[in-house]
Amino acid sequence: MPDAAAGGGSGRVWLDVPYGEKDQAKMAGARWDPTARRWYAPTPAAAARLSRWAALPDLPVVLAGEDRNFGAGLFVDLVPSSCWFTNVRSCVSQRDWERIRRMVTTRAQRRCEACHSPEDRALARWLDVHERWSYDDTLGVQTLRRLICLCSHCHVVTHFGLAEVRGQATEAVEHLVAVTGMSRAQAGEHVDAAFRVWRSRSRRAWTLDLSVLTTAGVAVTPLPDQAERASVAEATVRRVRAAERGGW
Secondary structure, eight states: OOSOTBOTTSOOEEBOOOGGGHHHHHHTTOEEETTTTEEEESSHHHHHHTGGGBOOOOOOSSOTTOOTTTTOSOOOOOOOGGGTTOSHHHHSOHHHHHHHHHHHHHHTTTBOTTTOOBOBGGGTBOEEEEEEEEEETTTTEEEEEEEEEEEHHHHHHHTHHHHHHTTOHHHHHHHHHHHHOOOHHHHHHHHHHHHHHHHHHTTSOOEEEOHHHHTTTOOOOOOOOHHHHHHHHHHHHHHHHHHHHTOO
């Protein structure tokens, strides 16, 4: 990566700027490095003005307890409705999310870990961070096992219920077939099986285990109120089921 926190006497200081705050940071003097894909303050004076975005320490390339072989490849990966709004992005600060995103995309060499494609603006293909979870049905614990870099096309496949709500189910199935080599019939069976597991797991409450993050020094914020999450989840489930009845 170019320059350290302030490299080579250039006065450059790296910043952690959440995407939603990039315009504010730019107006305050931040500059974008397209090679490092990161914002920086070009001078010490600018760094002082931009101190609210001062970079946090980089995360280790592999988090303690993370299993990078867990959940390999592309598959429909539905999170139980009772676990909605407890994803990593909703549980950490925007600045922590920025350094998580940077670590995951950088270690993947800025390619999707499912289809191996790079970002492509012309194709509206971007890189996202996706969580792989394990579920202990006996203890009722949902554990973060891995963070994976997925392109936006693969990400749509993993969140197939959302793809249905957005009218993207056909495109998602086509992408699943293209990447995995499944037949369309096999893809349909795979989607149906994923929804059966989802319905079963959505019937119960789960305790969230984010120790992979907390042991790396990432602070986890209080989760949204369970009743509030349940209300929004119920409304979303109704939309998903309505779309599901329409077929894909």
